[in-house]
Amino acid sequence: MNTDIAQLVSVALYTPKPAESVAFFHDLLGMEISHREGQSVYLRAYEDFYQYTLKLTEAKQAGLEEVTWRASSPKALETVVMRIEASGLGDRWTDRDYAHGRAYKFCTPDGHRQKVLWDLDYFEAPPELKSKLRNRPSKRPLRGVPVRRIDHVNLMVSDVVKNTDFMLNVLDFKLREQKIGDGGAIVGSWLSVSALVHELALMRDSTGSRGRFHHVAYWYGAQQHLLDIADIFAERDVRTESGPAKHGTTQAYFMYCFEPGGNRVELFGDTGYLIFDPEWKTVVWNVANEVDLEKSSIWFGGQLAKSFYRYGTPVVLGHSLEEIGR
């Protein structure tokens, strides 16, 4: 996979309930707090190699602050920034973000804030967190059902084609899977820069809103852990939406839940499949085809709730968390 972007680095979210949000990720998902600064808390999963992969910042409304990507090389960073600037969606260089070096800020066509960088801080475990497993950046925590690493981010868009084209042409992503809806409109894209099927999904926002956040996904690797956390969520009143169940698209064994601030979080229970083929032909699901309609969203397990296509953050009228039926 030769691409200018190498990987998803981190997702920054706003939350109106910062203490509860931090407790959710720390106590239940076993994430470690790397840093606190102002109204922000920085966290990472125990197999995340960098200083943080999740930033939570207090705000009036839930939603996305920013997604950060790492370029494949210092040179690739310059190349991709040139293309962003040419697209008219560039913003500016900065070097003031915690644990991140010189970075270029920009937006998707829908307005989701993004950042691309090369330099960043690795997590250096203090003695009490140091693992004897030399390829593990910190000990497996004893809290909750600990997630292993950040996996991908899903953004709701008002125009799937436009935003997909931007990610393909300007950011150099590869299009792995796509879903075509009634009348031939493209309703979802799954894009990646590595063997993962996606580090980024773009889904049509059924409410017609622009620039909203759908979910960030953390990875378990073992399906049992999804059953474990589902059990804990049932017992502790964590709001869930769908799953554990298996998607046809991406083959992910998943569960969707909401952190206390209202942002949707996906927990990813296995590995789905990996793509090594350098000539990958985009997998197309056409929901006008009845089999695809049935199998693409749910391969097995309960149905996806309708809110899956309508609820995002920030919330819009008539789609708050309280209005979502299970």
Next chain:
Amino acid sequence: MNTDIAQLVSVALYTPKPAESVAFFHDLLGMEISHREGQSVYLRAYEDFYQYTLKLTEAKQAGLEEVTWRASSPKALETVVMRIEASGLGDRWTDRDYAHGRAYKFCTPDGHRQKVLWDLDYFEAPPELKSKLRNRPSKRPLRGVPVRRIDHVNLMVSDVVKNTDFMLNVLDFKLREQKIGDGGAIVGSWLSVSALVHELALMRDSTGSRGRFHHVAYWYGAQQHLLDIADIFAERDVRTESGPAKHGTTQAYFMYCFEPGGNRVELFGDTGYLIFDPEWKTVVWNVANEVDLEKSSIWFGGQLAKSFYRYGTPVVLGHSLEEIGR
């Protein structure tokens, strides 16, 4: 990951018991037979996208016929072949191998035969094998405990440094992990061209032999399937060597067994960890360090048998399968 090689395509093995070897992969590991030609049978796992990933050919002795790699692009193929030719280890172009297009044949410094290509045939499922899961190249079989895809190959070498350098410098692999033995000698290298920790491992052959084959690994993804196949092997007299247990290096949950022809096969039960960092620093295990000595080979589970470092194919005096203790 920008590399000239994109992935491992296939492994070709010799077997003195071809019918039994085919039955092992087909009946117990649930692989599909794609083709038969002369004394050769071609097989694939149900998530392998190409026409075959394993070729078994009748021969007097077990061992490796050839490993095939796919380049990242037609241009990368030319580039890597130029470097191979410059190394003096090149052989010739061919276009006569089943399901493989124009390919360049060469050897490792230790003499393991290799091939690199761009063009090759994808598997096209006949109607009875076609899956409704559009990203799955064929239905999940109902036989045995079916492996999902080829994962990696492990070669025994007389000189780890020389062979590692060749794969890094000529083939453009990345060095992910390395093991240093007594006196500082490098005794093992794990190399990859993708997010996998390795598509290729090079291990010192303790018998001092050159060019032998250690194992090919097929991937399950779920740890339960390793327990399932271990149960079936126990019941059906399949010879196993170590595991199910977990390696420290690569973090693989593994089991080693022998197909009836005598070649070692690894079954890989989870995903280990994946590498997305474009600046990855090689993880070094130093077995002079007691903790590393203990944890690198086995993180948990029973110990590795000594035969792990001595038995390879073709067999050499005093190390036949019959002499291996469980």
Next chain:
Amino acid sequence: MNTDIAQLVSVALYTPKPAESVAFFHDLLGMEISHREGQSVYLRAYEDFYQYTLKLTEAKQAGLEEVTWRASSPKALETVVMRIEASGLGDRWTDRDYAHGRAYKFCTPDGHRQKVLWDLDYFEAPPELKSKLRNRPSKRPLRGVPVRRIDHVNLMVSDVVKNTDFMLNVLDFKLREQKIGDGGAIVGSWLSVSALVHELALMRDSTGSRGRFHHVAYWYGAQQHLLDIADIFAERDVRTESGPAKHGTTQAYFMYCFEPGGNRVELFGDTGYLIFDPEWKTVVWNVANEVDLEKSSIWFGGQLAKSFYRYGTPVVLGHSLEEIGR
């Protein structure tokens, strides 16, 4: 657990599609065919110790032929038969059923045919099925995702109280869990004679029908196997109703599917919990309580389909398999 009944022996079902039904249990669930006689085929799971646990007989309509129980001792058999005769629901002694010795036939108050016996034939594995695991009655099959043993049977009843009382007072079952519906009516009972939470469930038939069959459950033990068979069902058009998901009642991780003849089959993925307490206090779920309403049927996973309370065999007007939405 001192009870006159020791265990569930077998379930006999009618099927209008006998060849397809046998193929379902044999090819997908990995069951072994023990015997064929007239229009009947007898099967067992690989850890079932007796000659058969499932009898399939060709008939115009799907439904239950008979449930067979084993008494705790020859003396307990006489005791329980005396109570059955006193209840007025007894029928007659017989010794003509395949692989079953002298047995007494009777009915539940709802009319489900039952049988209780002491003598019966154990399965004696022929050499090719003999396991080296001395506590396993036959080798683990290489077909499908093999179920391990029969677990329980669920009967739909027009009157839960009356049928529960019969099983408690006449058959000597213990009441493990109970569900109370709107207005205080008992809508479901889970009864057992061993450490299992239930060998028998009695559920109110929402259609008001009498004597229908809800499901027979076979046990996997590992949750992964439920995901495996769910994957295979999705690919091979086996109709499923709900799950994989987890019940609150009984704590079972389950999936409901329909064999080709139309009878519902439950696949049971873990062990739930076991009861060793000789003074067990019945667990009561009251669906007038909102938490119980939500948690008793589904602890986690997708919701139960409405057909779960209405579809049984034989089918009644308006509730055929074709009318069931997924």
Next chain:
Amino acid sequence: MNTDIAQLVSVALYTPKPAESVAFFHDLLGMEISHREGQSVYLRAYEDFYQYTLKLTEAKQAGLEEVTWRASSPKALETVVMRIEASGLGDRWTDRDYAHGRAYKFCTPDGHRQKVLWDLDYFEAPPELKSKLRNRPSKRPLRGVPVRRIDHVNLMVSDVVKNTDFMLNVLDFKLREQKIGDGGAIVGSWLSVSALVHELALMRDSTGSRGRFHHVAYWYGAQQHLLDIADIFAERDVRTESGPAKHGTTQAYFMYCFEPGGNRVELFGDTGYLIFDPEWKTVVWNVANEVDLEKSSIWFGGQLAKSFYRYGTPVVLGHSLEEIGR
């Protein structure tokens, strides 16, 4: 299963490192502390229904204080006590043990202290531990990899036959499996009073000592959890002996470790098999038979360490924990 004993209630152990021992069970195995009294701490797993299942008491040496059994009924208690008294191994009635009612104390022929009772205290969850799952006595903890319930106890004996006969004839256990060693001597017995294959194992002590403790087993139910705790043990220097691997006898997927005080603890990863047959024929493994020798101890996974047959608590000369090779 009609027997005078219904179940294993609890195991009381001595430990020279009480704080570390409590931390092991509480922090790593997720057990809850029910009570502290004098030099003793009482704990339970989250699915244990009674007030405690493990009592840890400070002492100079590790070892067994007492095993407690519950009778099947008040009447069965009187019956079994009469038989114990007749055997000459009875001690006295007491009603002074924490959370246990009137109980009768006695010894095995080898001198292991035991107790049998009918009355005892159930665990009543305080509000913060109360589960919405009405059949779960307390919430699933968020600490470590929490065990679910006590499973069985294993005692080392100088004379297997004599101690087995006592448990069968006086206590009314059933003999489920037995292992015969060289020369026809019985070297191990697995006994139960329920569907479990064993609540009690008796193993020949190869050091010839009398009355020592081999292990207490706690149950997970899911094999993944054994891999999880093995991973945590590897990282946190918990001494392990064998596994995760699968026994042939009892079919248990197991791991043996040592709590900091030196007592061996088994973690039990699945369910093995259950016995419902009221006429069960004891499964006999004869280690003079090579297949049985190989398969009975380890069905799959690494070999059992020799210390398994020699190390018990209290320790005897030459077999301390420090002398055990991994």
